[in-house]
Amino acid sequence: MNNVLTAIQNEARRILQEGIVDVVVGFEAGTLQLKAQPFFMHKADDVDKLVWNGFCQNNLATYLTRLDKQQRIGIICRGCDSRAVRTLVMEHQYDREKLYLIGVPCTGIVDWRAVQRQTGEDILSAEEIGDEIVIATPQKKWKFSRAEMLHDSCKRCAHPNPVGVDITIGELLPEGDPQQAFTRTREFELKSAEDRYAYFQVEAERCIRCYACREACPMCYCSECFVDYTTPRWAESMITPSGTQAWHIIRAFHQAGRCVSCGACERACPMDIKMTYLTDKLNRDMLDLYGFDVGENDDKQPPFAAFSLDDRDRFVK
């Protein structure tokens, strides 16, 4: 990791010094164990504070739609981040000419909740050492297999390698079968309709409508979100099954063909709602029905931006 970090830092410094970008978006050390903070480097000196490790849990592409579009921006991207950037560029949200993407193949994000579930909350130190995560709490030292402590989306990830980037730092990793991300949705479908709805209800019940999922998601950038509409009132702002279920269903649906399965939404949620079971189902359908793998290339039209007379005739009688 250290060589990779140094190489990332060197590249970040270079593009700042040479005036290729106005700002580089990366991470710096967090104030809590197991966390890192998104960090904006405006001058070469700032780069000294850059970190890159398994605690960097945000999808940095989400900042693209919040920054001044005239700026030239450098972003450090993993697989999912780069696919999100590519999709945003395809949706004309940013000019690719103004972006400089530093790609880094990804070994997954550590799920701090999974660690705390084992160790309790009082973590004095957390380090990634090789394949392991070493934790110290006041009572004892813990060692975990890093692979077991990864966030669920990372465990399922088929695309660790960045795409469409200007430079790749670090060794490329084996790509997986895109279908592997969706095994869980197939298992879910084996449940009865009643059980599926019960699961959906229970997950939706905890929601406090903080919209952290929306803000953490790079693909949610509407200047007016449908939840804020009053005429018509699609989703009441009350914490009720009606409003909250509508929120979950429609937000997931608006991601169909756009979601990169990064899991940033789940990591952002303060109530531990694991909503990727919805978006993964939609992504699976996009792959199975339309052969579309989000962020795969720059040309393919997302399924809902196109249509064809050849579309399945399932219901045209």
Add this chain to the structure above:
Amino acid sequence: METRLLKKSQLLSFIAGLMEQQAVFAPVKNGDFTQFQQINQADELDLESTHNTRYPPKALFQPQSEPLFEFRDGKFVSLLGEIQPRIIFGIRPCDVHALQLLDTVFNAEGAQDPYWLAKREKTTIITLGCEQPCSTCFCTSVGGSPFDRRGSDLLLTNMGDYFAFEVVTERGNALVQSMPVAADGQANDVKDMQTKAEASFPKAFDPTGIRDKLYQLFSSNYWKKMQESCLGCGVCTYLCPTCFCFDIVDEKQRNQRVRNWDTCMFRVYSQEASGHNPRPTKLERTRQRIMHKYAYWLDNINEIGCTGCGRCVRYCPVNLDIRWMIQTAQNWVEA
């Protein structure tokens, strides 16, 4: 007022006794979570979690969604209803002091909120003090303490094999008459424990002069830096025990007027009907939040509007740490 003692082994029967008289709300564990809920059995109570609940107990007084009234067959029907007396057990001093701060909002001279008051009046508060801080606690940096008595009816200290119940009010006193009174030696032990615990809480920053410093920094680059990583979600405000902003909506589809929590972190919060927004970017909104807690509250009632519970620190999706923000402000030198 005196201190009384209860053996740990008798805690559940004490709770069961309380439940015979009133509804009891306590932290209940649900998966990875603890949350304040009404308990149906005494053993549902979870006091093992070393840290606070995620969702703040202010929700027991200002529910996240509170229907105020409705129209039925063209007639106005108030939904205020009769509040049954209830006990909140196991709430922490930071959250209790937060309720007092909110009293200055909802129970202000000439502006009394009947929905808030009705619940406040019917609630007995049995607070559990904190003998050890968690990594995100910072009550001692904002004028609080892990054994702060303010606002409690009874304050509990965990002494290992027994609990010490310090009586703070008459209301609390009435509940502990059957417990033995602590001898002087025991009362001193409790005091020692509390002093030691308070000393072990790390100082996150020095709040001296923060109000003036923040005013000084109003137009500086400090805010440009602070707001950069903020996502503009509502996690910090919704989990915060001192946040109170709300939005009142007429939900036509259910014929009700409802009050919901609102957050100054959303762009639409300050959006006016004309389209003008006095807080158009994240910078203004981030500045507003921090200054409200650490400057405007001081202006209004001479107290910091943050009680150091640490929820925003723990659950912010981008680890934007308010302790770091205040520390940075205190040390900021404009380039």
Add this chain to the structure above:
Amino acid sequence: MNHQPRIVVFQCQFCLYAETDQHWMDHELPANFKLVKVPCSGRISPLFVLNAFQGGADGVLISGCVPEMCHYKEGNLGARRQLDEFSRLLKYIGLEEQRIRFAWIDVNQRGRIQQELASFEKDLADLPRNERLATRTPVEQGALQ
């Protein structure tokens, strides 16, 4: 089940032959059906369908023109993909799949809409009332009760 299913019909205004079928829809539709006419099936957003179920509809029928007969040329093609996928999503979270039906109608198919509605109603009567997703409190008498 002996109940009269409550059905919401989203109908493209061009798919029916005006003098008979459209007239019937506008004037003789039984009380347990609610008609929402749209300029084109492409206007039908998944939000409409969700809204209908949340309001208590037992079934939603979406009726539009067959491919190549769209008055606006391609509106119905865009609708198909989105609404098809949305119905799959609703099925995934536990809504019975029989509750959503599509009818792509050629304006020459006289009387087809009545047949579709009759058959839909019959199939829905075999299911219980929609309880999943019917989470929004109905407001007044006369709305979907």
